[in-house]
Amino acid sequence: MLWATADLWPDLEEAVLIEASAAVRRVGEALATEAITARIAWLAGDVTIDLGELKPADLITCAYVLDEIAPASLPKLVDRLWQLTADTLLVVEPGTPAGWRRILAVRRQLIEAGAHILAPCPHEAPCPLAAPDWCHFSHRVARSRLHRLAKDADVPWEDEKFIYVAASRHPASSRAARVIAPPKSGSGKVLLKLCQKDGSAGEKLFTKRDGEMLKLARRLDWGDSI
Numbered sequence: 001m002l003w004a005t006a007d008l009w010p011d012l013e014e015a016v017l018i019e020a021s022a023a024v025r026r027v028g029e030a031l032a033t034e035a036i037t038a039r040i041a042w043l044a045g046d047v048t049i050d051l052g053e054l055k056p057a058d059l060i061t062c063a064y065v066l067d068e069i070a071p072a073s074l075p076k077l078v079d080r081l082w083q084l085t086a087d088t089l090l091v092v093e094p095g096t097p098a099g100w101r102r103i104l105a106v107r108r109q110l111i112e113a114g115a116h117i118l119a120p121c122p123h124e125a126p127c128p129l130a131a132p133d134w135c136h137f138s139h140r141v142a143r144s145r146l147h148r149l150a151k152d153a154d155v156p157w158e159d160e161k162f163i164y165v166a167a168s169r170h171p172a173s174s175r176a177a178r179v180i181a182p183p184k185s186g187s188g189k190v191l192l193k194l195c196q197k198d199g200s201a202g203e204k205l206f207t208k209r210d211g212e213m214l215k216l217a218r219r220l221d222w223g224d225s226i
């Protein structure tokens with residue numbers, strides 16, 4: 001997350017990272033020293049009990065961590081993360097049905113606390129998807145040689161499935177339907193599964209009759225908004 005943040009905001013000034021594992025902190029620190037120019041503080045701690053002394057920050061992130069924490073501790077943790085959020089909170093989990101259910105619970109709790117949902121949902125209504133369906137996205141990431149060795153894998157990439165919720169103290173400046181499945185393209189048409197601003201979700205077919213909208217729909221990928 002630190003690398004993604006620094007990529008997006010090269011003028012990032014300061015980041016505070018909390019990590020329970022000394023080994024992970026050591027590796028993270030060594031990698032960040034070479035690559036990140038912002039002031040970074042690596043704190044040893046358990047996020048379920050050690051966030052009391054922290055100061056609020058513009059962006060609070062919690063990625064691929066909730067699934068390592070006892071479910072009973074999650075509401076208190078989410079509450080504290082939201083208290084620390086001066087502007088935006090981003091929570092990311094693996095794109096599994098269980099990860100989606102955890103994100104749904106976080107989303108409900110944040111809405112009850114007065115948060116505005118920025119993404120992926122273009123609304124604050126209950127999620128329109130029902131099991132066995134679940135909301136998730138996918139991003140193709142390159143595997144380094146070390147990565148391939150660690151996973152005993154041959155292919156130089158993998159499709160990382162994830163689910164997330166981004167919530168803000170401020171309402172979204174605009175809202176647009178989200179593509180929530182891989183687009184299905186055919187000759188002169190494309191079928192998009194969309195989560196809509198009115199809180200509904202379903203497939204929408206764009207054909208030549210839609211003119212410019214078809215051209216726009218064709219350029220969209222899973223996770224984009226329209």
Ligand SMILES: C[S@@+](CC[C@H](N)C(=O)[O-])C[C@H]1O[C@@H](n2cnc3c(N)ncnc32)[C@H](O)[C@@H]1O
Binds near residue numbers: 001045046062064
């Ligand atoms: C799957 S990794 C994700 C790391 C990083 N957030 C990322 O997206 O690459 C989960 C990390 O959370 C740490 N972790 C798990 N439970 C924790 C807790 N209660 N307090 C602090 N760190 C914790 C683990 O040591 C592990 O390094």
